Amino acid sequence: MRFDQFGALQAFIPATILDSQIPEAILSVCPFSEGAANEDEIGRALYPEGKQDSHVGFHLECYLGHVAEGDFRARGSSGGIGSWVLSELFRLGLIDKAIHVGERQPTQGDPRLFAFAVSNSMEEIRAKSKSRYYPIEMSEVLRFVRETPGRYAIVGVPCFIKAIRLLARQEAIFAERIQFHISIFCGHLKTAGFSEFLAWQSGVLPDEIRTVDFRKKVPNQPAHSYAFEVEGKIKGRSVKKCNSMRDLYGTDWGLGLFKYKACDFCDDVVGETADISVGDAWLPGFVGDWRGSNAIVVRDPRLRVIVAEGIASKRIELQAVEAAQIAKSQEGGFRHRRDGLSYRLFLSDKAHQWRPSKRVMPKAWRDDSRFREIHDLRMALAKVSHQYWKVAKDTKKLSVFTAGISRLKRRYERYYAPTGWKRAFVFGINAIMEVLLPWKARLRRMSKNSK
Template identity: 40%
Template sequence: MAWDGFGQRKPAGAELAAPSEAFARTCPFSPAAADEDAIAAVRFPGQSADPRLGRAVANYVGHVEEADWRASGSSGGMVSWVAAELLRRGEIDGVLHVAPADREADGAFFRYRISRSQEAILGGAKSRYYPVDLAAVLQEVRAVPGRYAVIGIPCFIKAVNLLRAEDPVIAERITHLLGLFCGHMKSARFVDSFAWQLGADPGEVRAVEYRRKDPGRPANWYTAHLTLADGSARWQDWWHLADGDWGAGYFQNSACNFCDDVVAETADISFGDAWVEPYSSDGRGTNVVVVRSPELHSVVEDAIARGRLALHQVDADFIVNTQAAGFRQRREGLAYRLTWARRGIRPRKRVAPGKAGLPWRRRLVYRFRAGISWGSHRMAAAAERLHRPQLYVRWAKASLGLYGALTYSRGRLGKLLDRLDRSKS
């Protein structure tokens, strides 16, 4: 894996010149790879299936009750707690997860590492909207015998499942998969944008937090926080940033436009944020959890009975409602995007191409969102090359204004679009 010019991780090396069949079968976006339904049918044959969440034993909402797990994470603390509990029980010897890196030494803010203690797992808590890859840690898994868990977003978890089908060593040693709900992946340029808007030199940034937690504020009030080389800090709430609307898709990886898995359907257990009231207003953070593995279901139920976890069961509709925007983008939006003319390999998805019944304004939203994703990479690269950060910032503000008019009926343009909507209905 290597960096490209837009701050994204891409495959590199001789294998790309003439990809093997095995290589094609292990890329999560390859049409030659098994899809999420096929993988889950093999992994969880006894579970009932929901077309949105996949197979599951039970769904929950809540948080970790014991110790400092909840305070240490972005949400309710469940991801790190489950990883540490598996380690405590002796089920695994290490956890592959994303943690802060030494930017000066590694050339990146975050990377995958293998943690073998509770303290090390806690050091990797919180959200990391940054490009990473599994290449180095998978090499370590092959070299060091043991049992391992992997924490990752849906495409990473799917990729590990595909690799386990090809590589018997990985299949034996990676025993647990912990999934994260995902909206989309950002490029490394997102950090540069934070720095530009906070009046800092991107080269002086030494650490970044995307979601700094404050129990006194709603959980969905994100705050970007940068630590600079001189020890000083800069921060800003996302809603004041030119590209702070997550749904607009700034710096989104292009592969994310062709993903249909919101909740990591091939993981043993998956975690997201409870983005519905009253939970989204609780600054301490709350998780939603989808459990697929009977083993992990027993672990969770035992912890609930002992008062270690404050969880209660919910139905599939509740989980879907907490991620409503993500499901629109990955189902309705994906169906429309699959009708667009494009070059190269056509993805094979579980969503059928189609646009029948999709209002003209929703079509325009999906077109504009894709344009923002495409343009943000190029405008930020041009701004860096020309040493003119405001070139990107001004473009981002203007595009966000247009996106807000389309999506939220903001400003005069939004009101005009509302009138057009009414005239067509």
């Protein structure tokens, strides 16, 4: 696995090996390969007691809420349940080690800011909380699992958990050792360009980043109004800069900037092959609480007991909900990855391009030109964002990127712009804000940073 020219980690196959020489056993571990079982098949085999739902997969229980004990919630991206579950498995003696993503010190030869690592204590587990919208890969930790006996839990995005399930079908040692699988919901994965772009806007150049926090909670703001914090150097001086995501350019997830291409061919939003899945409760009644809240899907009976005991002892505060509520908390994600996917599959087939087999059927969306244009623009924006980012870095000019994507971005945003009296209202508010807020200073700072 290594970084490609656009900052995505990719599997590289030596040129001496032909595609036809790659053993079937290896191909069938890839979550996108033709030979792989799909999420329904894997889920049905793993969780025969579960109810099936077309959005969250086989499941026993669904919840909304957060951790009440300790500082899990304060340290976590959402309600802290992700780290709490790992910690609880450790406390109960059900695992010896946890595999998840933590910070690393970038070096000259290896610039990665984050990587999968092994935690051996509850303190190490808590130190790796928070979401890393950053390229990661599992080769080192899987080698470690193969070589080191023990009982493990692993945290990953849905396609990584599916890959582990497929690997366990090939090599029994992984089925024996990895005993718990925790998935975080996933909108899409970003290349390293995303963190570099946000840091650069804050004044820290890509090579000067020490670390970033993508999900800094902002007191008394809605949970989705989080901030981005970067630690690094500006002109040799150590700095820590924090900016609201709203004030940074290109942070709307719908734009899909810096998105991996594979993510446009993925239909699993919550991690249907995991024992438990955790995401953000993007729902009225939860989103207003800046401290963060989780949406949770429980599939494994052992975790059902652990969660129920946590609720009974008031260490976690959760309310049981139907699967439909979980799906509602991820409405945009499901629209993009089910309806949007059906259109992207149609386009691939029309162009006679290879694409993975999916549970979603191709659809032309002939009667909905708005829908088609939005999804065309998303694909185009993701593609050009990689290209312009490379040029911006090569030329050391941030403005190359912002100017390069601006035409498509404006066209995309027009589809979400308010109309009629709403447009007049928003225009008025913006005019007032322009007078009250130092926008010009902010823009000046951005263009200064870009030089």
